[in-house]
Amino acid sequence: MATEILMPALSPTMKEGKVARWLRKPGDAITAGDVIAEIETDKATMEVEAVDEGTLGQILVPEGTENVAVNTPIAVLLAEGEDSSAMPAAAPTAAAEPAVAQPSCGPVAAPPGAAPVAPQPEKDWGETQEITVREALRDAMAAELARDEDVFLIGEEVAQYQGAYKVSQGLLDQFGEKRVIDTPITEQGFTGMAIGAALTGLRPIVEFMTMNFAMQAIDQIINSAAKTRYMSGGQMSCPIVFRGPNGAAARVGAQHSQCYASWYGHVPGLKVVAPWSAADAKGLLRAAIRDPNPVVFLENEILYGQRFPCPVDEDFILPIGKAKVEREGRDVTIVTFSIMVGVALEAAAKLAEQGIEAEVINLRTIRPLDTQTVVDSVKKTSRLVTVEEGWPFAGIGAEVAMQVIEHAFDYLDAPPVRVAGADVPMPFAANLEKLALPNTDWIINAVRQVV
Amino acid sequence: MSNETDPGLGGGHNSRAMTEADLKHAYYQMVLIRRFEERSGQLYGMGLIGGFCHLYIGQEAVVVGIQMELKQGDKIITSYRDHGQMLAAGMDPRGVMAELTGREGGYSHGKGGSMHMFSSEKHFYGGHGIVGAQVSLGIGLAFANKYRGTDEVSVTYYGEGASNQGQVYESFNLAALHRLPCLFVLENNRYGMGTSVERASASKALWRNGEPWGIPGMYVDGMDVQAVRAAAAEAVAHCRAGKGPVLLEVDTYRYRGHSMSDPAKYRQRSEVDEIRKNQDPIDRVRRELLAMGVEENELKAMDEQVKAVVTDAASFAQTSPEPDPSELWTDILVES
Structure with missing residues (x-):
């Protein structure tokens, strides 16, 4: 024919x-x-x-x-044997008209699980012991390395040096060099390598000396780790943890002081966790390592040495995606995460002396965000202040405020207020650095604007 | 083209050792890839395939020769010019072409497209759209083989364009440090988009680019499937024996543009015509088979078989429905 x-x-x-x-x-x-x-x-x-x-x-x-x-x-x-008078018997296949999605003003269809879900009370894990955040992270990795042969730790100075910030202290001795692996200074290379291994089902924990250095590898984290499950139609997943200190340390200047919560929080296909206390660190890191998805785990260098009570129960673990009300209050909701939880609690204590009862919510997880806990609180207090160390523009505070506007607008008695780091590269000079980071006074002033 | 000195791990990789049966297999696979790609080009022209579409026409001998030395469990990863790798790995032409048209029956249910396709079953790890990124991922596949104590090998394909990316060299270093069973296959098709290798690489012998890390380099004529296979045999054996990575540069040529929209101003038509006429890898196998005494009719029968497979794939790719709108929200995370 x-x-x-x-x-x-x-x-x-x-x-x-x-x-x-x-x-x-x-x-x-x-x-x-x-x-x-x-x-x-x-x-x-x-x-x-x-x-x-x-x-x-x-x-x-x-x-x-x-x-x-x-x-x-x-x-x-x-075709063979035909002459030029032959013409196609059937019309050529017309190009398929692609179905055009109907534009819509509202959410076309909510992604599964995005709608606020009813909160469940946190389990009581019983007896606690004071440990540092550093110990909590180490204990979490040791427990998961012992539990699952597929888990390994890889990064710069994690093995013989015992961790640039001593988070992996003792793990090389305990688990050997097959499971605790030093790398050269080659973030893009070792991150890609770990992601490749994860795509086959291994469960790497990638330690970045600081999250700032992960920018060398951010293409691999986003394009390879976060998107492969979707691009493979669900055939492959990437069970991996990217962890390391995030945000400002002290006097290390602009290139070593940056919060990546908003960066990674933007990406579908990633989970993003930001612990504050030792219990957060231990319970959430164990959950992150067991999670079948890529998890970015944002720690904080200044918190490493701080002590908190942490459950001693060997099975202690916390769910990703669940915020914690650290302090209850009726007058204003303060939503924060990581090191700023402690600052917010200090501010709340001072506010209490002035007769203002602030509710402080520790987000624990940035993505998926526990919108329900925040919304429930705002419905009670009618006022919202967000606090973060990172920059304000397109930050986590902006997202939290928008969630509240979407889900509890009628309950608000005042416009939400954001407290965030100054919108500047982090300066080195001690006095300037101090001016760039939120403190209790900033939070108290913000609360006073809305109460 | 670019071997300045005599390359080779053992020097024997240009031997012609394929049996008639193997050579027929190679012929079938190469013709399958070529016809599949031509049909893809046609569907693209008809507006049935959108976006980017990078065809493998001219390079068929590379992936077919290498695949013949792999065994079940060996892992494969490549760039966005990936249709040939997928077919050679045994992926279903229907599923591949339906992914090109963005349909439900595609390997990724239409969510990946030409550049992003995977098969757990065939240990094919993509299909990557970021130039060079698959090289770091590829050493990770090899790392996993070693971690699990298997003798499986990971084949990491990349082009001479990607060979200028920093992470390729980070990967060389890591692969050599850990003696990973990784076969780096550098497909030198002479143009990274429109930039010739001479204008892009100061290195004049890309197969030697792993030397600073002690990675043995090999160089082979990628228009000769028997030579490619022989080189692969040596390289794969080296990796499988736990001796670490190998870099195999394969000299090849892409007949078509970088992607479908290509100005074709960076090379002379006569250059393409000359290679197509005198160095075509399929013509070569055809001649070799005829010289072995294989009947013309037998080759024709294979051609017909391929044609039927490709026609069926194209028809499936056009009739498979578009993905259900609910697919938009699935496979983002593993729901636990």
């Missing part, structure tokens, strides 16, 4: 083009793959290859013809 050769498109947006040149003439024998013509647009040229074999029949569009619409028959290819 004769087939029509159609005017091809160079790109999905091309509507018409020029038949620049015929390279074969009627009567020529054609085999699949032969270049038979050239077409052109103002941007590019393209060769038209025969897909079937046969004899070139009639040329329907002579060379030099401009403005030939895509999918117009430009020639006829005859």
Whole structure:
């Protein structure tokens, strides 16, 4: 049966083009793959290859013809034994009209699990012991390394040096060099390597000396770790933890002092956790390591040495995606995470002396955000102050405020207020650095604006 | 083209050792890839495939020769010019082409497209759209093989364009440090988009680029499937024996543009024509098979078989429905 050769498109947006040149003439024998013509647009040229074999029949569009619409028959290819009077019996397949999503003002369809869900009370884990955040992180990794042979720790100075900040102290001795692996200073390389291993089902914990250095590898974290499950139609997953100190330390300047909560929180396919206390650190890191998804685990260097009570129960673990009300109050909701939880609690104590009872929510997880706990609190207090160390623009506070506006607007008695780090690269000078980071006074002033 | 000195791990990789049966298999696979790609180009022209579409036409001998030395469990990863790798790995042409058209029946249910396709079953780890990123991921696949104590090998394909990315060298270092069973296959098709290798790489012998890390380099004519296979045999054996990575540069040529929209101004038509006419890897196998005494009819029968497979794939890719709108929200996270 004769087939029509159609005017091809160079790109999905091309509507018409020029038949620049015929390279074969009627009567020529054609085999699949032969270049038979050239077409052109103002941007590019393209060769038209025969897909079937046969004899070139009639040329329907002579060379030099401009403005030939895509999918117009430009020639006829005859099968063996046919003559040029043969024409295709059926119309050529029309290009499929892609279904166009209907534009909509509202959310088209909420992603599964995005709607606020009813909170459940946190389990009582019983007896606690005071440990540092550093010990909590180490204990969590030791417990999971012992529990699952597929878990390994990889990063700069994690093994022989015992961790740049001593978080991995003792793990090399306990688990050996197969499971606790020093890398050269090569973030993109070792992050990609760990992600590749995770795609096969291993469960790497990637330690970045600081999250600032993870920017060298952020393409791998986002394009490879976060997106592969979706791009593979659910065939592959990437169970991996990216952890390290995030945010400002002390006097280390602009390139070592930055909060990445908003950066990673933006990305579907990632979970983002930001613990404050030792219990947060231990319970959430264990959950992160067991999670079948990529988890970015944002620690804080200044918190490493701080002590908190932490459950001693060997099975202690906390759920990702669940915030904690650290202090109850009726007058204002303060939503915060990581090191700023402690600052907010100090501010709340001072506010209490002034007769203002603030409720302090420790988000614990940035993504997925526990919107329900925040909304429930605002419905009670009618006022919202967000606190974060990172920059204000497009920050976590902006997102939390928007969630409250969407879900509890009518309950608000005042516009939400954001407390955030100064919108500047972190300065080095001690006095300037102090001016760049939120403190209790900033929080108290913000609360006073709304109460 | 670019071997300044005599390359080779053992020097024997240009031996011609394929049996008639193997050579017929190679012929079938290469013709399958070529016809599949031509059809993809046609569907693109008809507006049925959108976005980017990078065809493998001209390079068929590379992936077919290497695949013949792999065994079940060996892992494969490549760049965005990935259709050939997928077909050679045994992935279903229907599923591959339906992914190109963005349909439910595609390997990723239409959510990946030409550049992002995977198969757990065939140990094919993509299909990556970021130039060079697959190289770091590829050493991770090899790392996993070693961690698990298997003798499986990971084949990491990349082009001479990607060979200028920093993470390729980070990966060389890590692979050599850990003696990872990783075969780096540098497909030198001479143009990274429109920039010739001479204009992009100061290195004149890319197969030697792993030397600072002690990675053995090999160089082979990628238009000769028998030579590619022989080189792969040596390289894969080296990796499988736990001796660490190997870098195999394969000299090849892409007939078509970088992607479908290509100005074709950076090289002469005569250059393409000359290679197509005198060095075509499929013509070569065809001649070799005929010289072995294989009947023309037998080859024709294989051609017909391929044609049927590709026609069926194209038809499936056009009739498979578009993904259900609910697919938008699935496979983002593993729900636990």
